[in-house]
Amino acid sequence: MMNPNISSNAHSLSSLWAPLLLIVGGLFLAGCGATAPVVQSVSGPDTLETDETGTFEASINEAEADDPLTYTWEFGDGATGSGLLTNHSYSSTGQYAIRFQASNEGGSDSDTISVRVVPPPQPASITSINATPNPVDEGETVRFSSNVQGDTPVSRSWSFGDGSSSMSQSPTHTYEEPGQYTARLEASNDVGEDTRTVTVRVNRVLPEICTTVSEMNSAFFDRNSSTLTEEGEESLQENADILSDCPNLSVQVEGFAAPGERNVQSLSEDRAEAVSSFYQNNGVPGSRIMTSGQGQVEGITSKKGGTRQYRRADSLPQREDDGM
Numbered sequence: 001m002m003n004p005n006i007s008s009n010a011h012s013l014s015s016l017w018a019p020l021l022l023i024v025g026g027l028f029l030a031g032c033g034a035t036a037p038v039v040q041s042v043s044g045p046d047t048l049e050t051d052e053t054g055t056f057e058a059s060i061n062e063a064e065a066d067d068p069l070t071y072t073w074e075f076g077d078g079a080t081g082s083g084l085l086t087n088h089s090y091s092s093t094g095q096y097a098i099r100f101q102a103s104n105e106g107g108s109d110s111d112t113i114s115v116r117v118v119p120p121p122q123p124a125s126i127t128s129i130n131a132t133p134n135p136v137d138e139g140e141t142v143r144f145s146s147n148v149q150g151d152t153p154v155s156r157s158w159s160f161g162d163g164s165s166s167m168s169q170s171p172t173h174t175y176e177e178p179g180q181y182t183a184r185l186e187a188s189n190d191v192g193e194d195t196r197t198v199t200v201r202v203n204r205v206l207p208e209i210c211t212t213v214s215e216m217n218s219a220f221f222d223r224n225s226s227t228l229t230e231e232g233e234e235s236l237q238e239n240a241d242i243l244s245d246c247p248n249l250s251v252q253v254e255g256f257a258a259p260g261e262r263n264v265q266s267l268s269e270d271r272a273e274a275v276s277s278f279y280q281n282n283g284v285p286g287s288r289i290m291t292s293g294q295g296q297v298e299g300i301t302s303k304k305g306g307t308r309q310y311r312r313a314d315s316l317p318q319r320e321d322d323g324m
Contacts, residue, residue, distance in 0.1 A: 036107030037065035042100045044113055049120040053089045056081070058100045058111070066104055074099040090117040123192025124150035129185050135201040138178050142200060145170045148187045157186045161200070178204035210246035216315040219275055220308055224261050226270035228278060236275060239315050240282040250288040250318045251279070256297045258310030269293030271313040 037060045044056035056073065073081035075088050076096035090096065094117055101110035128147040136142050146169075148154055158166045160173045161181035175181060181200045186193060216239045219232035228236070243249055255272030257264035272291035280286050297310040 034066040034104055034106030035064050037061060037069060037102035037104055037109055039100065039102055039109045039111045042098075042111045042113050044098060044115060047116045047118060048090060049118055050091060050093060051089055052120070053087050054115065055085070055087050056098065056100075057085050058102070059084065060102045060109070065102070066106060068104060070103050072101045072103075074101075090115075093117050093119055121191040122150045124148060124154050124187040124189045124194050126185060126187050126194045126196040129183075129196045129198045131183060131198050131200045134198075135203050136175065137203050137205050138175055139205065141172050141174050143170065143172050144183060144185075144198075146185055146187070146196070148194075150187070150189050151191055152189070154187055154189045157188075159184045175200070175202040178202050204247060206248060207245050209242060210248055211319070213242060213246075213249070213317050216242070216251070216317055218312045218314045219271075219278075221271055221311045221313075223258070223311060224267065225311075226255075226267060226274050228274055233278065236278050236315070237282070240279050240284055242317075243279065243284045243288065244282070248320050250290070250320075251284075252316040252318055253279075253289060253291045253313055254316065255291070255293045255313045256310055257295060258308075259296055261296075261311070264296040265293055267293075268295050271311075275313045275315065 040059045040061060042056070042058045045054045048054045058071065060069075062069075071083050073086055073088075075081065075090075075098055077090055077092070079088060081088060096115050096117060097112055098115060099110055099112045101108055103109075126146055126148050130145045132143050132145070133140070134142065144158060146156070148156065156167065156169055158168070158171055160166075160175075160183050162175060162177070164173060166173070173183075179202055181202060182197050183200055184195065184197045186195050188194075217235035219228060219236050221227070221232065222229065239251070243251060253272045253275045255268035255270065255275070257267045257271075261267055269291070270293075272293055276286070276289045276291050279289055
């Protein structure tokens with residue numbers, strides 16, 4: 001049978017140590033709490049282009065901080081990320097604050113960096129090209145202009161279609177010959193290049209005679225002949241020179257025969273064709289020449305005295321707006 005005193009003493013000891021154990025137990029629990037993370041560094045690019053992916057990285061006291069750990073990124077545009085290493089891109093330009101936070105049951109820590117988001121480099125782009133005036137008369141000055149976008153500096157190279165060129169931003173040029181020219185602009189910068197063309201129509205400046213001439217020399221022939229005489233060729237040469245200088249002119253050639261000549265209709269046609277051949281041999285396009293034989297002349301004309309006035313071919317100038 002247990003000694004009542006011993007039981008009583010044991011109970012007394014238990015009662016005495018219980019508060020001490022609780023206290024000791026409380027100190028232990030407090031001393032064994034989770035170690036909070038400490039953010040040691042946060043890094044990322046200082047500048048990004050829109051839609052360019054940037055890499056962001058953080059480091060903490062991983063050896064000391066207790067798991068489980070949570071890592072959160074806030075990129076300043078409403079997007080978030082996780083992990084010590086993450087990627088992100090921005091769709092809009094601007095300055096953004098990026099916050100990184102590490103946390104566990106023992107607490108949390110955070111740090112913030114910033115990034116500037118800029119537009120991507122812009123290649124040279126020609127949005128318009130102009131030539132003024134256009135059309136232009138030969139010998140008149142044309143001014144060229146353009147609208148070029150893109151990152152500066154932008155270089156320009158003009159070629160005018162007649163062998164001439166310029167590096168000016170808004171050059172001027174004079175075309176010495178009539179025709180149609182293709183002027184070309186090349187614009188370039190460090191990112192890219194662009195090309196555009198403009199067509200310039202240069203009009204011929206016509207001599208005054210081209211708008212005033214109403215009558216040309218006639219060619220006279222020997223009897224029953226459709227062969228041009230030396231005198232006839234000299235007269236026609238003046239006509240051919242006018243036709244060459246005046247592209248707005250065409251010519252109606254009418255052949256005639258005198259009474260008493262043989263085969264007057266065919267002879268008058270042959271005389272008109274002889275004049276046409278002379279013009280073409282001297283550079284006048286056949287498309288600008290029309291011929292007809294008028295047969296035997298009736299009545300009196302003032303071309304030449306005597307019957308020789310009938311043995312001829314007349315050249316009648318026709319302007320484009322006159323019709324034929």
